[in-house]
Amino acid sequence: MKIHLKNGRVIDPASGLDAVRDVFVAAGHIVGVGAAPADFHANQVIDATDLVVCPGLVDLSVRLREPGLEYMATLESEMHACAVGGVTSLACPPDTDPPLDEPGLVEMLKFRAKHMPGPRVYPVGALTRELKGERLTEMAELNEAGCIAFSQADAPLTDTQVLLRAMEYAKTFDLPLWLRPQDAHLAREGVAHDGVVAARHGLPPIPVPAETVAISTILLLVRETGARVHLARLSSRAGIEMVRRAKQDGLPITCDVGVHHVHLSEMDTADFDANCHLIPPLRSQRDREAIRKGLADGTIDAICSDHAPVDDDAKELPFQEADPGATGVELLLPLTLKWAREAGIPLARALGYLTHKPAGILGVDAGHIAAGRPADLCLFDPEAAWIVSPSNLASLGKNSPYLGLEMQGRVQYTLIDGHVDFRRDGHRQPNHG
């Protein structure tokens, strides 16, 4: 299959390219940007006029809910939702049922995903068996089965000795750990930021030190072990400041934030909207500003959707009893564009947080537009306005804080491995060459 993407605004965040160009795709790879290679005869021409052509998005946290949690969402539904959202590579956390703590489970997931349309799936293996925080998993075996990193997802790791040994063992194989910093004791029973809204509503709080104490422990152990650590879902100003200083000291750590935390704060939980019950909790407006600043100055390396489809029964409950999380993979791009507009960040820079930067954290060849790179591409209309509604979301999870609100920016085509994996109905039909 040879595809000619014609006349699009090609943005390659890694190189800074932002210009109208044609892109040529053959045999799963980009074979030319600007000029076609010799003897290129397209099977398909896509008119990309007025569309941005960027690398397919790389999402560091998408819950596919398989195995075991198919009542919330299925692999098929969420893989499709990813393509609708322009995501072509994803990491899925190990908090399935059972957790991804055995090579067989990982192989099965990889196998099922591979034989389905949709993005490339990179499982994150469980760091400890059953995510109990006690015994290490067979990390080397899991790595061979396809796990690209190891994590506790949102399960606590209370035993600092286990954390130290996990770092030492992972370092033995040079495997990365993705850790969401949260002290389990300080966060015990908590559901909301320890701020003005939790004080008013009497919600059990998760104080900022739950994050900073954990970051402190992790950073000290990274210095001790030299382990490769990625900090997932930072939420607080103080936590981001610690990471900023550690990076200035030369510590080789990376970090990400969830896209909802770039926009929302504890104030959005004031009317008990269970769709705003997230992990980590939405914190104060000052914390949100610090996240935006951390993105702007490069302290934060990536934005992810932290996609967590939850069924209605688990959300139509009082705030503290509702399952946490928000559907997000289809909002990742428009919410990042919204931040870029509001913060005055050039589009090419903003898209870097969704493409080559997370690809670097994943350690995969993705997130670039250049000859020889895999043809994973996202074509979106940066002006298209749409309303977030259950029927407008492909994910089985309709749990969005943005229901009823307007988004600007919509994916029109998603190419994965050189094929059109998703094309929005109603978009002008491509000419066939």
Add this chain to the structure above:
Amino acid sequence: MSANLQLTDDGRLRHLLTLEGLPARILTQILDTAASFVPVSAQERDVKKVPLLRGKAIFNIFFENSTRTRTTFEIAAKRLSADVVNLNINASSQSKGETLLDTVANLSAMQADMFIVRHAAAGAGHLIARHVAPHIHVINAGDGRCSHPTQGLLDMFTLRHYKGAFHNLRVAIVGDVLHSRVARSQIHALTTLGCPEVRVVAPKTLLPRDVENLGVHVFHKMSEGIKDVDAVLMLRLQNERMRGSRLPSAGEYYKHWGLTPDKLKLAKPDAIVMHPGPMNRGVEIDSAVADGMQSVILSQVTFGIAVRMAVMSILAGN
């Protein structure tokens, strides 16, 4: 915020979920209406029922145990001639799989006109109010640590009864503010009704972070916190708080924050003492104070019936 959910389009009370965000005119309307019910609710025991809620079906749905609050709601509803159904839905029947909203939908199908709901989770009343048919009214009888609006209102009624007005009062709320829905409702009501100085008195482990944002002055020492106040609003200290990491012992708590006759002397000579009950004598309050001349604790219970009658009759009329 949540105020809209509580009010009709033309600004009348539709549900009573929290006192936060309710205008002073509605709080005053409830207190004034309650005053008219005091003779019915208290002194003249053999007076006939008021027929205001005849033919109305009121469901007391308690997902959390309560005797006092449920009973006063029941008495209030019966004095208004309503039909009352009491449902204690404990954790075991919830675990059979029926969700909160399913329970409410089933009861709605039984021609309910009003739900009085107590639940362990904050915002449970809001959730129900969002899902009931337009003619059904919801009264929050306590949700988690968030809100207990009728308790807050009956406390305001009691304060006004003994002190006449709010604009010249200095009030101290003493005890476990952190876990107390009563304290939160009192604070919202007092600040809305124009009380110029609301104090909270507690150890740091029993106060929410940045509690000053609620419009209160924070004190940690009783000797300072209740000095020259017009009213001391004591809070119940639950048994599970007396051990563990928030407090070392009931004895130490009593020594520092228990209301004794000696400490009460620091308040104004005519200060009144209130408590939402049930009391832990010898933990947060000395019996000599609880049963003393300045205590109005039993009046609170009596006024509670009138206030709940007022809330129900106003809702039914809107």
